[in-house]
Amino acid sequence: MHIEVKNLNKSFGSFHAVKDVSFSIEKGRLIGLLGPSGGGKTSILRMLAGLESPTSGEIYFHGQLVNQVPPQERGIGFVFQNYALFKHMTVAENIAFGLKVMKKKKQEIADRVTELVELTGLKGFEHRYPNQLSGGQRQRVAFARALAPEPQLLLLDEPFAAIDAKIRSELRTWLKEIIERVGITAIFVTHDQEEAIEVADEIMIINHGRMEQKGTPWEIYKQPQTPFVASFVGESTFLDNISGLRGFEQASDWEGTKALIRPEYIEIGKVNEFTMASATEPGRIKNIHFRGSEWKIEIEVGDYRLTTYRSLEKDVLQPGEDVQVLIHRAYLFNDEDSWIMENR
Ligand code: ATP
DSSP states (O other): OOEEEEEEEOOOTTEEEEEEEEEOOOTEEEEEEETTTTHHHHHHHHHHHTSSSSEEEEEEEETTEEESSOOGGGGGEEEEEOOOOOTTOOHHHHHHHHHHHOOOOOOHHHHHHHHHHHHHOTTTTTTTOOSOHHHHHHHHHHHHHHHTTOOOOEEEEEETTTTHHHHHHHHHHHHHHHHHHHHHEEEOOOOOOOOHHHHOOOEEEEETTTTEEEHHHHHHHHHHOSSHHHHHHHEEEESSSOTSSSSTTTTOOOOOOEEOGGGGGGEEEEEEEEEEEEGGGEEEEEEEEOSSSEEEEEEEEOOOOOOOEEEEOOOOOTTTTTEEEEOOEEEESSSSSSEEEEOO
């Protein structure tokens, strides 16, 4: 389903929860609505579903205005964080539920349930009740139930939030594959940046009711357009003034400009290790944490504290040790603009 949203607003009393949000989504895309708690993600999802009506703005499905169309007529499937399965129904009965409501023929329902049980890897569990399933299995049932009536849009509100880390990661990959196979448009809400980056074709960053940026995970990570996006997605440190650091002296017009530095843009070496010494800054190792696959290192550079990662193969550094710090790149932001600056 192709979706178009124009100037969507939602107020609850005097509280303006969703502010002038516009976007369009191509058919078959998997979209992540990402942002901090209370930002307005769920409100946007509920308006798309028809569970909440916009204070102003328009929602179009296939070019048709659906503001007045009730939820059950919008061709939408839902999956919620807390499974919301019917406890007194078996897996098969849960999956069949929507089809029964639609008064489909018995045989058709049975065939569709078999198809979905296979698609979602639930074969052998058809006659179990929700309390006889693991969290991950329950969530698969919830997906199967939502997909059964062949919706054209699937809305998922924090679908993995209640599931433990390892299973969550498997389920994400699984969901992406299933959605591609079914060819459905899907939108999921998450506050987990890793999840959005890993799963979504495109991410919309929502903060304080506004859309900060929409783009592919690559664009969101590599070309953040606002300080919020840069700091919410990926790790980073903000500097109030980078023009004092070597390699960035030409950063002029510093008034009101912030610099943001990602760990992967920082390289550290023993004193005199770098040949391009004029572009490096003296620093001191503050802390070192072993992370299994690498070291996480906090460095002091002047008044700033920066974080970087270092491969286990490289020389081991010690806390308190003096090092040279090479900052390759910084993201710069002022009120109007964002740009990337490379070390000269
Ligand atoms: P979360 O991840 O915590 O669910 P969210 O980004 O999905 O956050 P929303 O649930 O859309 O955010 O809520 C946005 C804001 O609107 C919040 O400040 C919330 O308290 C407020 N809000 C949501 N629903 C209502 C309501 N029915 N009445 C009053 N305020 C509401």
